Amino acid sequence: MPDQHYEPERALAGAGLGGTTELGVDEAEVLQRPPAGPDGTGEQGPPRSLWSDAWRDLRRNPVFIVSALIICFLIVISLWPSLIASGSPLKCDLSKAQEGSQPGHPFGFNGQGCDVYTRTVYGARTSVAVGVLATLGVAVLGSVLGALAGFFGGVWDSVLSRVTDVFFAIPVVLGGLVLLSVITSNTVWPVIGFIVLLGWPPISRIARGAVITVKQNDYVQAARALGASNTRLLLRHIAPNAIAPVIVVATIALGTYIALEATLSYLGVGLKPPSVSWGIDISAASPYVRNAPHALLWPSGALAVTVLAFIMLGDAVRDALDPKLR
């Protein structure tokens, strides 16, 4: 169907205007560009939305592939740890305490004689659950509140900004020590709740700022001038343009939330034994780092790789969500 490429001329002629005299600099330049593949190959697929285009970009990005593979792996082993670790993280044998790597126990044993490999694998569950759920909670709460404040402004904005300031003033670790030490439940939920409670203000502030910036753009006014409602303006024109910083900060924050869970567990107010968490293991192993460094290094390494993977994912997603970088 080669004549498809001559449509521009046809359109010009069809409009009953002197085709060539109407051609200005930019039209001529466009016409000279090599047309897209005649049989609809390459870029001619059905890329419709920002998201499908972003996905197409992401699939080609090695940083994204590596971090996504690590994250998929983490999610799989946190759902089904027995796939790669046959023993129980709570089955310990004090006679083997601090022993190094040996057949069947590649990471050796910790101070309590528990298998470090098994405990590291099972620890992923806590970290991934806390990281993912806390980030979802923070992102939803923070961006909804921030976006409404930024879009509608006025009293709603003033009240929210002051509330944000109050939460900003609470030191995270001190707040955790105070609030979580009174909770006896030994599940991940109090930790997630605490992180959401203290984590939403920065996201809300970013979302508010992004919405205010985007709201002032001419295309928002243009969309309004062409009859778009507030809901449509906010969801279709503002949110996609304002969401990138929220996603980036939230993905990077996910890593820090995992680290925060480890910190709180290390301090003894997050999860407590017999729960399994990298924070608990790091805490337990740190006094014996000279005699049994492996008991500290494996959970620390797993924590570092996990945090890094989420931060890399955040970067890749940010690049893909900005069409101007393409």
Added chain:
Amino acid sequence: MLLEVRDLHVEFRTRDGVARAVNGVSYQVDAGETLAILGESGSGKSVTAQAVMGILDMPPGRITGGEVIFQGRDLLKLKEAERRKVRGAGMAMIFQDALSSLNPVIPVGDQLGEMFVVHRGMSWRDARARAVELMDRVRIPAARERVRQYPHQFSGGMRQRIMIAMAIALEPALIIADEPTTALDVTVQAQVMDLLAELQREYRMGLVLITHDLGVVADVADRIAVMYAGRIVESAPVYDIYKAPAHPYTRGLLDSVPRLDQKGQELYAIKGLPPNLTRIPPGCAFHPRCPLARGLCRVDEPSLFEVSATRGSACHFWRECLDG
């Protein structure tokens, strides 16, 4: 009468006091007619347009008086939900900078198609087909391929064509174009203006053309309204104004256009600066800059005097001005 603006007043509350941006503007536009609104930056021409469209930022803006009668209804009395139905379908607006007026993360075809989905309840499939037709209509080459591209992948002229396509999508009765060619190359300006004029003739739309480009006005406008400090100071058919302006400000604008036969001479400029809108001079707002100003101008604010049946001038000494 398609659109009639009567005695419109708009003010802005600012830290420095109340800025009176629009002070009793009245104009009329008929179907198929082009009214050019001419004036410097800050003369209130864009604010008037925003008030007519209903996209004025309120606060800080406030409409303190007047009526905007469009197809027999006073838009200022409508509820926001009804007002929204008028925008896009009844009247549409074209903005100065098409790059910033198109959403950067949505392919242009979807932005065009959205008009049909929102206002006409069309399916996305049909709406996209209409988007391609529209892009063909504003003569964008290879519309079928380019419909999926993003705004930044188009040149300036092409983007403004897309804005025009969005504005005419629902065949509105009135288009307000706010300096549609200012951000474009001179060569592209003429093409875009021709396209706009052609579409206007075809659909018999009323066109309010806001500009400070006298060349553009001479080509396409039927009538001209000249604005100064939030008021219309002269209103006349385009030919009359170019032949002999009836207001010293209009004369000043015409005289400050560079002409080839004046090569080497100093270009005329209206002396002084436009007034601060929080402190508009008493009497005629133009008197501090006016070569014809006398005692009367300092105390008495001139109303729009009838120069002829189709022409008005807000100058006490319009006869003198008309005679040159």
